[in-house]
Amino acid sequence: MRKLIQQHNVNEDTAQHLITSNIKNTPHESAVRHVSGSARYVDDIPAPANLAHAAIGISSEASGHICSIDLTDVFASKGVIDVIIAQDVPGQIDIGPIFKGDPVLADKEIKFHGQPIFAVLAHTVEQARIAATLAKINIIPSNPILTIDEAQKASSYVRPSHSMARGNITKALAEAEHTATGSLSIGGQEHLYLEGQISMAVPEEEDRMLIFTSSQHPSEVQKLVAEVLAVKLHKIVVDMRRMGGGFGGKETQAAQWSCIAALLAARNQRAVKLRLPRQQDMIVTGKRHPFENQFHIGFTSEGNISGAKITIKGNCGHSPDLSDAIVDRAMLHADNSYYLPHCQIDGHRMKTNQVSHTAFRGFGGPQGMIMAEAIMDTIARKVGKDALTIRKQNLYSEATGMTTPYHMEVQDNVLHELIEQLESTSNYWQRRDAITLFNINNPIIKKGLALTPVKFGISFTAKHLNQAGALVHVYTDGSIQANHGGTEMGQGLHTKISQIVANEFGVSVEDVDITSTRTDKVPNTSPTAASSGTDLNGKAVQNACIIIKQRLAQFFAEQVNGDPKDVLFVNNQLILGEHTRTWFDAVQQAYIGRVSLSATGFYKTPKIHYNRETGQGRPFFYFAYGAAVSEVSIDTLTGEYKVDRVDILHDVGVSLNPAIDKGQIEGGFIQGMGWLTTEDLRWDCAGKLISNNLATYKIPAIGDTPDIFNVDLFEKPNQEDSIYHSKAVGEPPLMLAISVWCALKDALSSLSNYQIDPPLPTPATPERVLACVNTLIKEVACE
Template sequence: MNARDKTPATPVVISSRADADEAPEHLAPTSAPAPLAPQRAAGVSRHHESARAQVAGGATYIDDIPEVRGTLHAAPICSPVAHGRLRGIDATAALALPGVRGIVDARDIPGDPVLAAFAHDEPVFANDVVQFTGQVVALLLADDTMTARRAARLVKLDIEPLPTVISVHEAHALESYVLPPVHVKRGDAAAALKRAPHTLEGNFEVGGQEHFYLEGQIAYVLPLEQNQWWVYTSTQHPGEVQHWVSHALGIANHAVTVECRRMGGGFGGKETQAGHLAVWAAIAANKLQRPVKLRLDRDDDFMITGKRHPFAYHYRAGFDDTGLLCGLELEMLANCGFSADLSGPVADRAIFHADNAYFLEDVAVASYRCKTNTQSHTAFRGFGGPQGVIVIERILSDIARALGLDPLDVRLRNLYGIETRNVTHYQMKVEDNILEPLMTTLATTSHYRERREQISAWNAKSPVIKKGMALTPVKFGISFTATLFNQAGALVHVYTDGSVQVNHGGTEMGQGLNTKVAAIVADELGVPFEQVMSTAADTS
């Protein structure tokens, strides 16, 4: 069918009563045919909307975008010390290298020298003081990436070392925090601990993780006419990048457009910290009036960007002979790095998940957001939830060992109830709770008890290698704890040929969001999935 042919793909027969009378008897319709229901697009297993392009190498990531003539490449100049007073930058040797076009530092920022983050506590470039090993002091600009990176390593920084704080325990002792401590209490934990038949006390720590997205941090900034800017960035948060760039350049938000077709992974590492690269590249592009691309070398990415927040814990738990928790005092030390970033909501969510699936009647949780001379740690999948869940699971496991009970029995004993014992320590009612029947059914169908006995017998004969098995519940809160963020927008175009284009506020990072949104739009409009296209996330 050509573009001008308006004939529907499915023929429609329109007949009058006379036509039906004249038709042969065996062809005469007895009643009007029922319309065919359109096949639903959502809830159907289908290929990712760009899977074929990705397999064939045709899916565009930021580094695949053809570079505009005159594009310069940036490389970061990073602090080699964790804490010190920055007394000078000597770029003489670097600027003498063929192909090097300039250096950009804090003096070249036309707008606010502090990033437009919530806490407003992180400088765009280190100025006067460096606060962690890897902090970006300046950028080196050159005609190609490798020349820029080689030149950046020739820059000499004059830094007077200052005392460093690396561990959360040291930071806590010094009351060095990026945000004030938070305390959440219910009942009287101290009194409950005194009444408890048994008590346990313990400490443990969990480390951070590197996001290790396959596509590293990258931004490509193009100056447009009349002081407008186009920013290509691998980001989970285009709106924040737009805000940060305009703030650093000292211009209105509407002069900056941010686009992200897809990310090669994010996992939280590109929620705020993709904004740093966009700001750095924009400042360089503004100074040199040339397009600038900044793609971090993987080693630099590791040094510069934050990780999952490491946590340290101290607890005192009271319990009875059955393993039922009677009281709990819990201290959580979050290693936030040198600035707040998203440490507030991450640490808050750790508090909200310190109960996991269990009712805590008398509880006191203290959360300390410790400031250390490390990268500013940031969002990571689970967003503080895993750091909360792991502590209560560790406590219940310790209780089970102390009493000689199966950990599953201790977990079942402490689960949230249906009509009672169903309100969290932060005063939210737990609804639609199916954990007890679900877990007991799983224990039966998986032959948990029999397999635990087999494992215990095997371990008794194995002096070195041990086996283990657990059945663990999870209660996890979805959406933002700052409820004002739980909103979104979309722009839907319906064209005269029946095709549909949708642009939405989410970002595609391999999770198939564009595929899911296209399916929802197809069902709402009653058109086939193939007629709907999701476009790049775009602040315009």
């Protein structure tokens, strides 16, 4: 071990990682089960005896007060066992995760179209769903607030506004060589996880309850179920083996369905399953927040930004949910990768009569980051330079500055090196010349090209969430079982955790099993979110492994009169000088010697702090970086377009599993591309979601994948002491897709000889692209 540390100039945990680096290529632990259909999700769990099924009845108004509820026909419907309303809840009705405002069932006030009002229990799913349509609910409607503009006029906010600033923005704008203003409407996004919202509650002895749920936050489900049932948390156990996707939509909003199932299970003392049908799932669950943002910037004739005033307004829906932190993160990423010498960033949390919008991959970061790229495009068109040139000269650097608007020093900036490498491998400048010539010679089809960077902060902005626990058992046959607080939603977290355990003990991954996330094994866990699943839980598991290793090393060293610090765990062996013991023998002898082979581990992220009152601090442990080059072709007669080629270079530190990391990058990019191009959320004038199924809401299909899609990893060890000096890879790749939106604008701008920055809201559907084409043609004609 010591030789490895000296040879590679690395610390001890990285040296241990190098010993068994072949483990990096481990396939996803559930891959075979996924493709064979044998992976068990909540709906696949064998039905408990006497299982009944629940369904919900929802509001047909967006705003108003419940005057009366007549459930006579519901009770009389075939197969109905029970019906509950808010007044039947024995404990707390409000299940808001942080701030109040989310009743488990509507209690007098109607807050959005589709709000659950009652729940019905029946013998079959079909019986429950039919019965749920039979209630007679008299609602006195009121005028709903449906847009950000309406909310602003009504001073309707879910939480107070917040600002951060540096320098003197008023003076900077007044003295700037050039100024520009702009606005951008940014659409929301439906999570559309493959496995819908589902929970099953199984009553046990006395007032105990076992909950199976598809949730990113089992501990929060445990807490809220306990509160609605009016019992202590130790009476509730939540079990979560895997989700069929989450993307943030199951961070807070999976709890409601567990609570309803638990309420019915407790009342009737029988197991209850609640599975939302897809269309209803889309109606009653929150989305990525739509935003309306503005900027006022100052810049030089060379294109260097001198000041920026950015206003961010998020449509939060009817309640706070996680919106405070989401708008905060949008504000914290409005700079993206660029130094803003003087700046002011204002964030507003608008309250509307829509479903409460919630976490979505990127957690507000994308809605802030796209503003930085819009600003760079605006400057490029104004000064007549290629947008990449403007981006590069405004990057954080020693020449420009290394301090963010929230006064955090950017200490690990690899963007200059990363972008230079991507410029070369993607042949950016040669393609730029070819595309410019193509656009001159083709009046109908226009091509666009854009390279955009990503600088994404890694950590929960709520400091207390940056902690994790783990439990590791070594059994007498040498096999190992690990449990941690993270949840597996297809992203490969359990695979990486098993790699870490195998690596620490120097054994095969096949000897390690990761069990269901359970609140009775690891308590008080944080949600699997903020790209921190591996960072937090990997370190916690490593901590537990180290404790057991120290015991085994001490026991082994005492037997051979050696130093326990020199014991190596490698290739299923313990090695100390000339002494060798197989892993199996070491475990057997330790057990006979009464050495504990089980340990809990814990980790809390160091260094982070943030004073929200002053808007200053270090909210992130480190930054993950990346860049993407996207090339598009637009048919200016129809507005239809195609993404022809994408080249990505993404910073993952020392990758724990390159195959899984590349899969996350590819999937994140395509999901981001959907958010910015095809996924168009629509509500009618009464506040009803009308894009509520896959016939009216278009996610990217396999045919939307670029014909050329190159993804490479920028592997440079994380300067911070993350697990094996890796970097988070869950959320940052989504924002690489901003390059597609910028490429579309680049193609459109060619209609004005790159003099006009096209006004292109997101999602940039073909209809919006065509409208932008027509606007540009008129503007050019007027000139």
